[in-house]
Structures are given as C-alpha cells and as structure tokens.
Amino acid sequence: MQTTLASCATFAGTGLHSGRPAKCVVKPAPAGHGVVFCRVDVSARTATIPALWTHVRATALNTRIGNADGIEVSTVEHLLAALAGCGVHNARVELHGPELPALDGSAARFVRGVMDAGIKRLAAPLDVIEVTSPITVSSGDAWARLTPSDALEIDLTIDFPDAAIGRQQKVLDLGNGTFVRELCDSRTFCRQSDIEHMRRQGLALGGTYDNAVVYDGAGVLNPGGLRHKDEAVRHKMLDVMGDLSLAGYPLLGRYEGYKSGHAMTHRLVEALLSDPSAHRLRRCDDGLAKRLPGAGLVAADLAAVA
Missing domain, CATH: 3.30.230.20 (lpxc deacetylase, domain 1)
Structure with missing residues (x-):
C-alpha cells in the first residue's frame, strides 16, 4: 500500500x-x-x-x-x-x-x-517501476546501467586520485531498512583542492566541517574523521537513492555505476522512462512489498549519529 x-x-x-x-x-x-x-x-x-x-x-x-x-x-x-x-x-x-x-x-x-x-x-495500492531490459548511459570512462532485478540493488564504484578516497566499491540490496542502517549517515564530501573553484561558481558557500567531509590528499581535514572507512562511496550511493526516486515510483532494478554522479543518474532515469521496452508498471503485492526500501523499518535501524 x-x-x-x-x-x-x-x-x-x-x-x-x-x-x-x-x-x-x-x-x-x-x-x-x-x-x-x-x-x-x-x-x-x-x-x-x-x-x-x-x-x-x-x-x-x-x-x-x-x-x-x-x-x-x-x-x-x-x-x-x-x-x-x-x-x-x-x-x-x-x-x-x-x-x-x-x-x-x-x-x-x-x-x-x-x-x-x-x-x-494509506488505503491505496502501490505501483512500482520494474526494469525489464538493460539500459546504459556513459560519458568518457564513467557509466551507469540499470538491469532487471527483483529488488532495488546498487553496485557503485568511485575512483579519486586522493589517497584518502582512492577506489571504493560497495554493493547493497536496498530492501527493508538497509538504506537507514548502511547509508543514511554518510556525509557529502569534497576535495580541498576543489573548494576555491566551487565557490567561484557560487557553490559550497555554506559548506563547513559540520556538514561535509573534506579530503586533502592522504588526509581527512574534519576534526572528527570519518564515520565509515568507505564513507565516500556510501554517500554517492545515498545520492543515487535520492536521484532514482525522481522516477516517481519505487524502482525494481539493479543500478551499476562507475564514477557516476547526479547528471549520469538523471540521464539513466530519463533513458529508462523514455523507452517503453525497458520498463513496466507493476502492482505491488504483499511479497514484493516486503522487499522494498523501508519495509519492516524499526527505530534500532537508525545510526546513533542521527
């Protein structure tokens, strides 16, 4: 429902x-x-x-x-x-x-x-978008793909030159309370070398160590350090979750990405929903409902930082 x-x-x-x-x-x-x-x-x-x-x-x-x-x-x-x-x-x-x-x-x-x-x-049935055939978008060496799956899965790889970030990969089934347990407390991040450029563009004007992780080469500048060793890729997965929700319905599919960000995830959702052969609306039954994000969520799923 x-x-x-x-x-x-x-x-x-x-x-x-x-x-x-x-x-x-x-x-x-x-x-x-x-x-x-x-x-x-x-x-x-x-x-x-x-x-x-x-x-x-x-x-x-x-x-x-x-x-x-x-x-x-x-x-x-x-x-x-x-x-x-x-x-x-x-x-x-x-x-x-x-x-x-x-x-x-x-x-x-x-x-x-x-x-x-x-x-x-609410007293109304829920529909989900089911990915029925693979669809991929790319730019340079970065890419993102959606393939059929009976749950929402995210498999994401990031790769940064900073030693403190480097190459990180994480794979999660986002059913039930996984998002809350594994991703929700991971913070947005930036590289110290990018801050001046971002601010010249009118971005990151409200950024502080209290609301962003700042990486500088092999180090992390935040006094409290990281919440997770792989906090960077976890936050990128958090972003994917938010951007996929712009499909307008819960999504059944496997998202795979390499160096993908907001723009690429948006392009992927657009490509999926513009191709009638790649997706269909599916009425959610009790069995499917138990595999969706949030099903069975309890207070203990929420990290202590919240």
Missing part, C-alpha cells in the same frame, strides 16, 4: 551551496500525490514542483528541480533519499527558500525526523 507521514517533520539549518538560512516542513499528503515541493516564500502562479525527473533543471554537485514558472529548489537529493529509504511515497514539502537545509551533510537527520513523525499506510 502507499504511505505518507503520520504528522509533520520540520528541518532548519543552512543551505550547503547557497549559504543561506533554509527551512522545510514535510507534511502528510494523500494517495497518488507523490512527493511535491512547494516554495512558500515566493509569490508565483505556480510555486509547486513535483519531485520528478521531468522537472530536473541542473545536476552540478547537487540536484535542482524547477517548474515552468521558473521556481526552483536545489539540493533535494538527501531528503528524497530519506523518504525513499523509509518507504514514504507521498509528501508535501513546504520550503522557506531556494535550497534544503544541509543539516550534517547526510540524510540521517531527515530519516530521524521522518521516523519521529511516523509513517502512515
């Missing part, structure tokens, strides 16, 4: 890229609503933006979505990952600004807020 929140969850902080104060309230929504963002700080004919791949406007170091009236919301991927990982299908996200709060740079506090608000089952 479809789900929503049982009550509201409020989050406040600073936008990672804008550096501006940011606040959002995630509210319950009816069946069939999906996840929809609403800018309550602007006066526009349409201030709502569905969290769908067709509304993606930019993918440089974060995912930004927008509508036909030019209203946009950026850095949506961490909250979307939290909702998808907790198995929440419908929500209205009221946002007081152009960017979501970074919080600690992971999705853990979003997950905690969702779990504290409670998850409510």
